[in-house]
Amino acid sequence: METRAPRQRVGRAERERQILDAAVAVFSERGYQNASMDAVAKQVGVTKPVLYSHFGSKEGLLLACITQTRTQLLEVTSVAAAAADGPEDMLRRGTKAFFDFLDVQRPAWALLCSESAISAATCSALEEIRRQQTDFIAGMLAVQVPDADPHRLIGWANVIVGACERLAVWRGRDPRLTGEQATEYLMDLVWTGLAPRRP
Structure with a gap:
């Protein structure tokens, strides 16, 4: 008789990461309204009650996805800016890191673009990403x-922040536009405009 290997238990943090990755994929592919908790659970390989035990509701899961994206975005832009060798390079690297992040995390970006009007809580969470990046850039x-x-x-x-968002939307419609080009277009205006004010 064949014996089945015991299933390995997954820690809570790792399970939540798996659920969030699956939820971003399902939400971005189907849209929040058409996505089901069953579909997310199936992709992760857990039961639907497990999702509810971690996130409480479908909207709670969406908000957790947005929070994860916000954290990841700040991390990649901060790391990029910290590696810069001067103010211009700092702004350039931070901007390029934003566009690179959108390329790598395309499903998350699709989710953020399409789900802005689900609820007041969702709108607030999305606006928090803008505030976070605005504070970072102001620094x-x-x-x-x-x-x-x-x-x-x-x-x-x-x-x-507004210009980067619109450039990102444009890139979504025209895949020929690279992250490097979008960064240069932003720098053309921003760095030139700041020239008279820089020490």
Whole structure:
């Protein structure tokens, strides 16, 4: 008689990561409204009650996906900026890291673009990503223009975040546009515009 190898237990953190990766894939492929918890559970290889025990609800799972994306985005842009050898390189590397992240995490980006109006909680979570990146960019700009009014720095950062989002949407429609090109287009305006103010 053949004996079946015992199933290995997966730790809670690893299981949640598996669920989130599966949920991002299912949500981005089917859209939030058409995606089911059954489909996510099947992809992970667990029962639906396991999903509810970890995230409480379908919307809770979506919010967790958005939170994971926010954390990952800040990490990759921070690492890129930290490797820079000057203010211009810092902004360039941070911007390029944003576009590279969208290429690698295309399903997550598709999810964020398509699910902005599900609920107030979802809208708030998405706006938190913008606030996070705005604060991060304002910090980088402060290095370039140390005497600038902090309120002006936040204004500039909002302009950059908005421009990056629109460039990302454009890239989604036109795959010929590379991350390098999008970064250069942003730098053409931002770095040139800051030139009279840089020390």
